[in-house]
Amino acid sequence: MKRREMIQLGASGLGLSGLGLSLAGIPLSVLAQDRKGGVLNVLVQPEPPGLMLGMVQNGPTQLIAGNIYEGLLRYDDKLNPQPLLASAWTMSKDGLVYTFKLKPGVKWHDGKPFSSADVVFSVDVFLRKTHARLRGNLECLDTVKAIDPLTVEFKLKYPFGPFLGLFETGTMPMVPKHVYEGTDFATNPANATPLGTGPFKFKEWVKGSYIQLVANEAYHTPGQPLLESLYFHVIPDAASRAAAFESGKVDVVPGGAVEFFDVVRLSKLPGVTLTTKGWEFFSPHSWLWLNNRKAPMNNVKFRQAVMFAIDREAMAKIAWQGFAKPATGPFNSHIKYYSDDVAKYPRNLEKAKQLLAESGYKGEPLKLLPLPYGESWQRQAEIVRQNLTQAGIKIELTGTDVAGWNQRLNEWDYDIAFTYVYQYGDPALGVARNYTSSNIAKGSPFNNVEGYSNSRVDALFAAGARATDPESRAKAYLEVQKLLLEEVPVAWLHEINFPTLYRSKVKNPISSGIGLNDSLSRASLT
Amino acid sequence: MKRLQYMLTRIVQGLLALMLIATVNFLLIRAAPGDPVSVLAGEAGASDAQFVAQLRKEFGLDQPLSTQLGHYLGHVATLDLGWSYRQQQPVLKLIADRLPATLLLTGSAFALSLLFGVALGAMASRRVGSWLDSAITVVALIFFATPLYWLAMMAVLIFTVQLDWLPGFGFFTVGTSLSGLDRVLDIGKHLILPALTLALFYMAVYARMTRASMLEVAQMDFVKTARAKGVHPGRIQRNHILRNALLPVVTLAGIQAGGMIGGAVLTETVFAWPGIGRLMFDALLQRDYNLLLGCFLVTAAVAVLFNLLTDLVYTLVDPRIEMA
Numbered sequence: 001m002k003r004r005e006m007i008q009l010g011a012s013g014l015g016l017s018g019l020g021l022s023l024a025g026i027p028l029s030v031l032a033q034d035r036k037g038g039v040l041n042v043l044v045q046p047e048p049p050g051l052m053l054g055m056v057q058n059g060p061t062q063l064i065a066g067n068i069y070e071g072l073l074r075y076d077d078k079l080n081p082q083p084l085l086a087s088a089w090t091m092s093k094d095g096l097v098y099t100f101k102l103k104p105g106v107k108w109h110d111g112k113p114f115s116s117a118d119v120v121f122s123v124d125v126f127l128r129k130t131h132a133r134l135r136g137n138l139e140c141l142d143t144v145k146a147i148d149p150l151t152v153e154f155k156l157k158y159p160f161g162p163f164l165g166l167f168e169t170g171t172m173p174m175v176p177k178h179v180y181e182g183t184d185f186a187t188n189p190a191n192a193t194p195l196g197t198g199p200f201k202f203k204e205w206v207k208g209s210y211i212q213l214v215a216n217e218a219y220h221t222p223g224q225p226l227l228e229s230l231y232f233h234v235i236p237d238a239a240s241r242a243a244a245f246e247s248g249k250v251d252v253v254p255g256g257a258v259e260f261f262d263v264v265r266l267s268k269l270p271g272v273t274l275t276t277k278g279w280e281f282f283s284p285h286s287w288l289w290l291n292n293r294k295a296p297m298n299n300v301k302f303r304q305a306v307m308f309a310i311d312r313e314a315m316a317k318i319a320w321q322g323f324a325k326p327a328t329g330p331f332n333s334h335i336k337y338y339s340d341d342v343a344k345y346p347r348n349l350e351k352a353k354q355l356l357a358e359s360g361y362k363g364e365p366l367k368l369l370p371l372p373y374g375e376s377w378q379r380q381a382e383i384v385r386q387n388l389t390q391a392g393i394k395i396e397l398t399g400t401d402v403a404g405w406n407q408r409l410n411e412w413d414y415d416i417a418f419t420y421v422y423q424y425g426d427p428a429l430g431v432a433r434n435y436t437s438s439n440i441a442k443g444s445p446f447n448n449v450e451g452y453s454n455s456r457v458d459a460l461f462a463a464g465a466r467a468t469d470p471e472s473r474a475k476a477y478l479e480v481q482k483l484l485l486e487e488v489p490v491a492w493l494h495e496i497n498f499p500t501l502y503r504s505k506v507k508n509p510i511s512s513g514i515g516l517n518d519s520l521s522r523a524s525l526t
Numbered sequence: 527m528k529r530l531q532y533m534l535t536r537i538v539q540g541l542l543a544l545m546l547i548a549t550v551n552f553l554l555i556r557a558a559p560g561d562p563v564s565v566l567a568g569e570a571g572a573s574d575a576q577f578v579a580q581l582r583k584e585f586g587l588d589q590p591l592s593t594q595l596g597h598y599l600g601h602v603a604t605l606d607l608g609w610s611y612r613q614q615q616p617v618l619k620l621i622a623d624r625l626p627a628t629l630l631l632t633g634s635a636f637a638l639s640l641l642f643g644v645a646l647g648a649m650a651s652r653r654v655g656s657w658l659d660s661a662i663t664v665v666a667l668i669f670f671a672t673p674l675y676w677l678a679m680m681a682v683l684i685f686t687v688q689l690d691w692l693p694g695f696g697f698f699t700v701g702t703s704l705s706g707l708d709r710v711l712d713i714g715k716h717l718i719l720p721a722l723t724l725a726l727f728y729m730a731v732y733a734r735m736t737r738a739s740m741l742e743v744a745q746m747d748f749v750k751t752a753r754a755k756g757v758h759p760g761r762i763q764r765n766h767i768l769r770n771a772l773l774p775v776v777t778l779a780g781i782q783a784g785g786m787i788g789g790a791v792l793t794e795t796v797f798a799w800p801g802i803g804r805l806m807f808d809a810l811l812q813r814d815y816n817l818l819l820g821c822f823l824v825t826a827a828v829a830v831l832f833n834l835l836t837d838l839v840y841t842l843v844d845p846r847i848e849m850a
Binding site for chain 1: 558559560561562564565566567568569575576577578584612613614620623624627679682683686687690693694695696697700701795796797798800801804805807808811812813
């Protein structure tokens with residue numbers, strides 16, 4: 001479907017889905033069968049530090065606050081933009097001006113109208129101050145102006161290919177100007193009672209127990225939300241979370257909330273559905289940071305040896321229980337401009353040993369830092385240690401907690417370390433930051449932590465980001481993928497297919513490439 | 527007068543100990559790798575030097591350590607435990623919110639374990655070598671040796687998942703608007719599994735300690751004298767043996783009571799019980815300095831208080847013990 005056609009369909013609220021006719025994104029078959037109302041119980045882990053999405057963007061906050069706040073756009077599972085608070089949008093031929101038409105009649109939860117002034121305040125004032133990830137991506141933005149109450153114009157300093165990928169709720173949530181303007185954002189009391197335009201309103205937060213949201217009766221999309229109320233339950237222990245789902249206390253287990261070995265067991269229970277959909281936008285990608293600043297990781301042959309030594313297939317099967325597939329390189333296959341036309345590194349111990357010998361590695365012990373996110377990650381670390389030991393690399397596992405892991409990566413205090421990173425649908429948004437020289441800076445575990453620097457790679461990522469035509473972008477990104485696979489700055493592991501478990505009575509819990517973080521407005525109970 | 531002087535001395539000692547504890551805790555937690563900024567920045571999925579510096583300034587972490595310590599102790603002296611930057615609430619309020627759930631859980635477990643532990647120990651000591659004694663000893667040994675986490679998980683799997691008899695998660699039924707007796711009963715139902723799980727370990731300890739202590743006292747001359755005088759065996763058991771055997775039990779009860787505020791981390795975690803133990807554990811993982819220090823300080827204050835109370839109870843159980 002061409003974009004213009006899609007925009008028009010989105011604006012009218014009618015579209016064709018894979019299941020047939022739909023109204024406002026909900027298949028008619030679902031509307032016909034399912035009753036409106038009902039309560040949905042969802043697990044959240046860990047308890048979020050806050051629900052003001054403009055201030056906090058961690059996973060649990062996005063899961064809950066994605067029901068309260070909204071962005072201008074959402075994205076389908078092919079990552080095509082769809083209307084949300086914007087009903088239509090255009091891009092100038094030179095790729096420098098984007099104009100958004102806002103949906104009329106949208107109101108904040110306190111009844112005040114949502115307008116272009118809120119968009120300008122959110123983007124230019126609030127989020128520039130509070131949203132580190134967006135701030136980096138907005139370097140291309142020159143001005144954002146309210147043309148009229150329902151029209152906003154973004155003018156760029158230079159073309160930025162993935163600009164239309166910046167408008168989902170977690171990346172660019174709209175915040176109410178009338179609540180925050182002129183206040184200290186961090187201490188504004190409204191942070192405790194978040195207020196958005198979304199399908200659900202904040203009702204109650206009993207710390208340590210649950211968060212309750214209730215349907216927004218004045219929601220701007222007719223017929224939504226279908227549910228009356230949402231409860232997000234805080235259960236700190238992974239085994240207890242699995243038991244809570246098994247006992248019927250909760251209906252939805254978001255990806256990663258229970259250990260992968262429990263997912264398999266729980267998915268076999270009667271009346272339970274499992275899906276790996278809804279992670280297309282985030283495209284979680286795991287790898288081993290190899291500290292390029294230190295020997296022997298500063299030797300490309302050593303890094304290639306690591307790639308050949310690791311048994312990704314076995315890891316996917318044993319540690320991930322099949323919910324991951326080996327990554328072929330730096331790009332996740334769900335994001336734009338992915339190519340598998342690159343050098344391959346199947347497990348080959350002989351080759352690994354040969355490369356190790358050529359690299360001059362003398363058998364000095366190296367510290368491997370696992371990701372402290374539970375048993376599944378610990379098992380992966382054990383497998384990697386075994387794999388590397390078989391190739392002749394001496395490995396010592398060093399345990400730490402999340403704070404310690406962050407600290408060590410922030411300070412580059414590691415030899416080899418596990419990580420996984422979201423790629424946000426486009427290489428310019430979620431890949432370049434891990435390989436470009438300008439992103440070598442202490443203080444973040446998600447930038448170019450390995451310290452790899454290659455001017456050609458920098459130039460190719462810059463070219464890919466600044467081009468707006470898909471062909472030029474594809475060309476730059478194909479070359480950069482080939483180059484990175486030769487240089488192996490990190491050892492890529494897997495594309496993670498986080499499984500979401502839910503009771504089969506829950507219909508349509510995931511309706512976009514953003515998954516559960518995109519609100520449960522279309523979900524219903526049979 | 528002597529008692530009052532003793533009490534005042536102990537209170538001053540307790541306050542000094544608390545300030546020392548606050549200082550040591552402050553320094554220890556900062557020695558751990560990572561800080562709240564690195565955790566928050568990491569969770570944001572992206573961060574830059576500007577973001578990190580901004581958070582550090584907000585949290586006061588850009589100040590020298592000595593300045594931070596002075597600032598902290600000054601606030602503690604005025605009973606201000608500070609602000610949790612992660613939870614965006616005063617620490618005292620966060621602790622006070624969680625206190626009822628923790629006290630209910632640990633208090634119930636304390637009462638259950640003390641009551642049944644002492645009773646079982648007394649029963650076992652009365653019939654040494656009998657099947658009852660063996661049964662109590664073996665069961666006590668099993669509960670003493672079983673990891674609390676495993677016991678809790680088994681309780682959930684059996685009574686919540688398989689049999690569906692009792693709720694295994696939370697403090698009350700979410701989504702209901704119960705009040706009065708219905709609400710009390712609902713909380714009571716949620717309390718059974720965590721309180722029992724927590725009580726079993728201490729029950730085993732009390733049973734074993736009471737049994738051993740009573741057997742020792744039973745061999746003493748004054749008991750033989752009482753028997754020779756023809757005192758009723760039940761009375762000897764209660765008034766002569768049990769009362770004299772209670773001192774070590776009181777010591778242990780004092781320690782258990784002192785740890786009631788923060789000693790139920792595992793139970794609270796498995797049963798999703800919204801108490802202070804979990805608050806403390808989460809604060810540790812998230813390096814929520816003020817909250818963690820606040821929890822430590824409250825826990826320490828309760829321990830100091832119960833130490834004092836234990837000393838007072840000694841004098842009631844055994845009037846021969848004098849305050850000095």
